[in-house]
Amino acid sequence: MDYFDRFAVPHPSPAIYASMVAIGLTMIAVVAGITYFKKWGYLWREWLTTVDHKRIGIMYILAALLMLFRGGVDALMMRAQTAIPDNGLLDGQHYNEVFTTHGVVMILFMAMPFIIGLMNIVTPLQVGARDVAFPRLNAVSFWLFFMGAMLFNISFVVGGSPDAGWTSYFPLAGNDFSESVGSNYYAISLQIAGIGTLMTGINFIVTILKMRAPGMTLMKMPMFTWSILITNFIIVFAFPVLTVALALMTMDRLFGTQFFTMANGGSDMLWANLFWVWGHPEVYIVILPAFGIYSEIISTFARRNLYGYNSMVISMVAISTLSFIVWAHHFYTMGHGAMVNGIFSITTMAIAVPTGVKIFNWLFTLWKGKIVFTVPMLYSLAFIPIFTLGGVTGVMLAMASADYQYHNTMFLVAHFHYVLIPGTVFAVLAGFTYWWPKMFGFMLSEKIGKWSFWFIIIGFNVTFFPMFITGLDGQARRMYTYSESTGYGPLNMLSFVGAIGLAIGFALIVYNIYWSTRYASRNISNDPWDARSLEWATHTPIPEYNFAVVPTVDSTEAFWDSKKKGFKLFGGKVEKIHMPNNSGVPFIMSCIFFVWGFALVFSMWIIAIIATIGIFACMIHRSFEKDHGRYISVEEIEETENKLRGAK
Amino acid sequence: MKIKWALLTILFTIATVLTGCDNPLMVLDPKGPVAATQADVIMISIWTMSFVVLVVMVLYIFMIMKYRASKQRDDYEPPHIEGSKVLEIIWVAIPILIVAFLSVVTVKTTNEVEATPKGYGDQEPLVIYASSSNWKWHFSYPEEDIETVNYLFIPTNRPIEFKLYSFGPISSFWIPQLGGQKYAMSDMVNTLHLAADVPGEYMGRNSNFSGSGFAQQTFNVNALSAKEYDKWVDEIKATAKPITEEKFNELLKPGHVGQSTYTGTHLEFSPAPEGENAGHDHGSSDTEENDSKDTHEEHSEHSNMNHDH
Ligand code: HEM
Numbered sequence: 001m002d003y004f005d006r007f008a009v010p011h012p013s014p015a016i017y018a019s020m021v022a023i024g025l026t027m028i029a030v031v032a033g034i035t036y037f038k039k040w041g042y043l044w045r046e047w048l049t050t051v052d053h054k055r056i057g058i059m060y061i062l063a064a065l066l067m068l069f070r071g072g073v074d075a076l077m078m079r080a081q082t083a084i085p086d087n088g089l090l091d092g093q094h095y096n097e098v099f100t101t102h103g104v105v106m107i108l109f110m111a112m113p114f115i116i117g118l119m120n121i122v123t124p125l126q127v128g129a130r131d132v133a134f135p136r137l138n139a140v141s142f143w144l145f146f147m148g149a150m151l152f153n154i155s156f157v158v159g160g161s162p163d164a165g166w167t168s169y170f171p172l173a174g175n176d177f178s179e180s181v182g183s184n185y186y187a188i189s190l191q192i193a194g195i196g197t198l199m200t201g202i203n204f205i206v207t208i209l210k211m212r213a214p215g216m217t218l219m220k221m222p223m224f225t226w227s228i229l230i231t232n233f234i235i236v237f238a239f240p241v242l243t244v245a246l247a248l249m250t251m252d253r254l255f256g257t258q259f260f261t262m263a264n265g266g267s268d269m270l271w272a273n274l275f276w277v278w279g280h281p282e283v284y285i286v287i288l289p290a291f292g293i294y295s296e297i298i299s300t301f302a303r304r305n306l307y308g309y310n311s312m313v314i315s316m317v318a319i320s321t322l323s324f325i326v327w328a329h330h331f332y333t334m335g336h337g338a339m340v341n342g343i344f345s346i347t348t349m350a351i352a353v354p355t356g357v358k359i360f361n362w363l364f365t366l367w368k369g370k371i372v373f374t375v376p377m378l379y380s381l382a383f384i385p386i387f388t389l390g391g392v393t394g395v396m397l398a399m400a401s402a403d404y405q406y407h408n409t410m411f412l413v414a415h416f417h418y419v420l421i422p423g424t425v426f427a428v429l430a431g432f433t434y435w436w437p438k439m440f441g442f443m444l445s446e447k448i449g450k451w452s453f454w455f456i457i458i459g460f461n462v463t464f465f466p467m468f469i470t471g472l473d474g475q476a477r478r479m480y481t482y483s484e485s486t487g488y489g490p491l492n493m494l495s496f497v498g499a500i501g502l503a504i505g506f507a508l509i510v511y512n513i514y515w516s517t518r519y520a521s522r523n524i525s526n527d528p529w530d531a532r533s534l535e536w537a538t539h540t541p542i543p544e545y546n547f548a549v550v551p552t553v554d555s556t557e558a559f560w561d562s563k564k565k566g567f568k569l570f571g572g573k574v575e576k577i578h579m580p581n582n583s584g585v586p587f588i589m590s591c592i593f594f595v596w597g598f599a600l601v602f603s604m605w606i607i608a609i610i611a612t613i614g615i616f617a618c619m620i621h622r623s624f625e626k627d628h629g630r631y632i633s634v635e636e637i638e639e640t641e642n643k644l645r646g647a648k
Numbered sequence: 649m650k651i652k653w654a655l656l657t658i659l660f661t662i663a664t665v666l667t668g669c670d671n672p673l674m675v676l677d678p679k680g681p682v683a684a685t686q687a688d689v690i691m692i693s694i695w696t697m698s699f700v701v702l703v704v705m706v707l708y709i710f711m712i713m714k715y716r717a718s719k720q721r722d723d724y725e726p727p728h729i730e731g732s733k734v735l736e737i738i739w740v741a742i743p744i745l746i747v748a749f750l751s752v753v754t755v756k757t758t759n760e761v762e763a764t765p766k767g768y769g770d771q772e773p774l775v776i777y778a779s780s781s782n783w784k785w786h787f788s789y790p791e792e793d794i795e796t797v798n799y800l801f802i803p804t805n806r807p808i809e810f811k812l813y814s815f816g817p818i819s820s821f822w823i824p825q826l827g828g829q830k831y832a833m834s835d836m837v838n839t840l841h842l843a844a845d846v847p848g849e850y851m852g853r854n855s856n857f858s859g860s861g862f863a864q865q866t867f868n869v870n871a872l873s874a875k876e877y878d879k880w881v882d883e884i885k886a887t888a889k890p891i892t893e894e895k896f897n898e899l900l901k902p903g904h905v906g907q908s909t910y911t912g913t914h915l916e917f918s919p920a921p922e923g924e925n926a927g928h929d930h931g932s933s934d935t936e937e938n939d940s941k942d943t944h945e946e947h948s949e950h951s952n953m954n955h956d957h
């Protein structure tokens with residue numbers, strides 16, 4: 001093949017050319033804009049080199065929102081293609097690329113980073129810390145995720161997209177059946193982003209275990225922090241499996257090993273097992289933080305403490321443990337017999353018990369409360385019935401004998417969207433609206449927020465409910481077309497209409513951000529929602545050092561108690577504060593990772609070797625570097641504090 | 649809230665009217681004992697789960713209606729309530745009972761659908777090898793010594809034992825009205841037991857994504873009475889050409905082909921990946937060539953624990 005030919009997309013279409021042009025123009029516009037406004041210095045100093053957990057969190061969320069729209073456009077394309085029978089909008093190959101990208105982007109580059117973004121912003125504040133345990137590692141994590149996402153996204157215009165599903169089952173994803181570089185992109189970009197995630201896991205476990213405010217014992221931590229702690233334990237146990245699986249996959253695809261092929265002792269079942277040993281815990285990685293977010297929001301807006309705190313914690317621990325022993329429910333039909341399937345059915349259904357405990361606890365948090373229907377609360381309340389539907393259909397799927405009929409059908413697609421969307425998307429939207437004033441110092445419009453809420457809720461149900469029915473009527477998932485005689489037409493059309501409703505809802509969120517940025521009042525208090533946990537105890541906007549004085553805590557709701565019972569949060573006096581210095585190395589190293597990944601995708605060994613050396617050079621540089629951070633003096637702190645207090 | 653539920657109800661009604669009335673949903677319209685068992689399990693789980701949903705919804709609506717701020721005095725201060733042992737025990741115990749009940753149902757029925765179909769135990773099953781290649785289905789009838797491509801004729805009232813494997817990516821063999829699916833993989837043979845009670849034409853397809861031609865990887869299933877089935881077999885034997893290795897290799901090439909019929913089966917020159925050294929390595933170091941029947945038995949034991957011949 002000619003050197004340049006391999007960068008060409010194997011199945012070009014007008015959409016791809018249009019995207020190439022759009023990407024090119026956007027890049028030119030961005031570069032020109034930054035140059036014109038002379039913002040390169042600002043961008044470098046304040047954002048690209050930052051180690052501040054709040055800024056890193058904001059960058060995570062920004063990237064996640066972008067990816068939500070990328071994945072959303074894919075979703076619309078799929079629904080448009082299947083809206084009518086025998087539609088010719090997309091061909092089979094293109095549809096396969098679209099749903100593969102959609103799945104990967106939504107789970108790994110939207111849901112995860114959105115959650116990690118919120119946890120970056122909120123967790124240190126909630127535990128009363130000044131930063132995360134390893135601020136610089138945190139920057140590395142973010143940039144690795146970002147570069148992984150970028151690498152995955154350019155597959156659309158350079159060399160070809162992955163097309164074997166987000167599960168990339170072998171042998172389909174092997175060289176024999178997937179010749180383009182698409183699956184190389186999958187293996188390598190997920191690897192880069194995954195390493196970042198693993199480091200985040202370690203970072204936040206240490207942060208939560210070691211940096212809590214005095215008096216905050218484990219059983220006094222806010223529920224969101226609890227959910228984050230447990231999530232990060234799952235990350236640390238699950239992600240190494242993905243790392244290994246992807247490494248084997250890379251070797252199969254690039255170096256001709258045969259771990260997952262059928263010849264020479266390889267086994268396609270090994271891939272399925274490794275994938276789901278990571279994959280099932282992964283869905284809890286994106287759902288448990290949502291449980292934390294909802295717990296905070298429901299108790300804030302029911303104006304009551306969380307019901308059954310202890311059982312909430314215990315149930316999350318139980319869910320996280322169980323999540324590791326259910327993976328085979330994804331392939332009951334692989335032929336491991338009634339005994340194995342029976343065992344996995346039971347472990348899977350067992351998860352319903354702790355999940356039920358949580359649902360009832362949330363319901364009883366509303367009991368005797370005084371419910372205010374703000375936008376974050378609306379999402380949280382909508383979550384309860386919708387997630388219940390998702391959960392009960394999950395129990396139905398868990399029953400092996402019946403799953404032989406649901407497996408790989410639209411019923412499954414409906415189920416997992418009924419858990420993932422209320423469980424993750426509503427949660428991050430709720431959390432994002434809830435914590436927005438902390439991040440930016442003004443509120444998002446409640447009115448526009450409610451409009452987008454209703455579009456999203458109704459659109460969601462109209463999109464996904466019909467899939468339960470077409471699934472039971474024999475419509476398999478991942479089918480890009482079907483014939484008129486199947487009778488699936490009308491319900492698929494209904495789904496498409498719902499998807500448009502959803503799209504309008506998401507577009508309204510962007511409009512809301514635009515509108516509120518321009519017009520919303522900047523004159524808000526530090527605690528605009530009358531909330532209960534420590535992140536609301538500091539100023540809005542939050543100073544770099546979070547708390548001038550480290551708070552002391554003596555209950556699960558110390559901030560609430562300080563407001564209602566006069567408990568003194570900030571007893572100590574102001575002292576100089578140690579903060580880490582910004583560093584360009586995380587960004588630079590991640591850029592080299594990007595080059596490394598790109599070179600590997602196309603088997604350009606020389607570049608790959610040079611990049612590998614570059615990566616090690618960055619690490620060596622770090623280990624010889626003497627950077628002990630800096631101190632913020634007492635005067636400087638007092639000045640900042642006075643200014644922030646004066647603003648109110 | 650009210651608007652939402654009204655809309656949901658409307659949606660649900662439309663959806664059921666659209667599909668439910670004139671022709672029942674395929675999975676819930678079984679034409680054989682396996683699919684019937686599965687439809688029963690599905691209905692049992694739907695009813696059980698409706699109870700759960702109902703309880704949650706009643707509590708939910710009650711809480712939201714009763715404790716909204718707009719319904720309360722301005723100076724009302726919600727109390728601090730830690731939780732309640734009694735209530736928490738109730739909502740742990742009842743779900744455990746429900747899960748236990750569903751577990752019993754699952755284990756029992758899973759054993760059932762993995763074995764020779766109910767009521768057919770005394771009959772010798774008809775063995776059909778069903779193999780997939782991009783993006784076709786090949787059906788070999790060793791007993792009759794014939795082979796079909798992309799369509800399947802079976803006798804009613806006789807247990808059928810499908811031997812599933814693949815010449816390419818993982819595929820899933822599925823005839824919704826006769827019973828749930830199982831994977832066809834390249835390195836092992838899976839066994840799927842089905843039977844048809846009612847003569848008729850049914851839809852069969854590959855339901856596991858296998859590349860760009862996957863959507864059209866379907867096959868027709870024709871269930872005939874024993875007499876008609878025998879007549880069909882005789883007809884094929886009289887009219888069809890033998891399958892040659894050459895012809896078969898041509899069929900294996902990726903792409904779609906129509907239906908066709910042959911005498912003989914491809915098992916003679918391209919045997920199914922059964923037995924000891926069939927790619928799917930169980931770690932046995934036994935290199936001795938076993939009688940193929942024995943190894944086959946052994947393999948089925950392994951992959952299908954509750955399967956009795
Ligand atoms: C926003 C509206 C969304 C719509 C309209 C939508 C629609 C779809 C459709 C049509 C499919 C393909 C079904 C098929 O043919 O097999 C799909 C697959 C999938 N979706 Fe979504 N989706 C949405 C949001 C999400 C979100 C938020 C997530 C995750 C957090 C998600 C995760 C997935 C996954 C993992 C798959 C499977 C991909 C695969 O088969 O490899 N989706 N979605």
Ligand SMILES: [Cu+2]
Binds near residue numbers: 280330
């Ligand atoms: Cu799972």
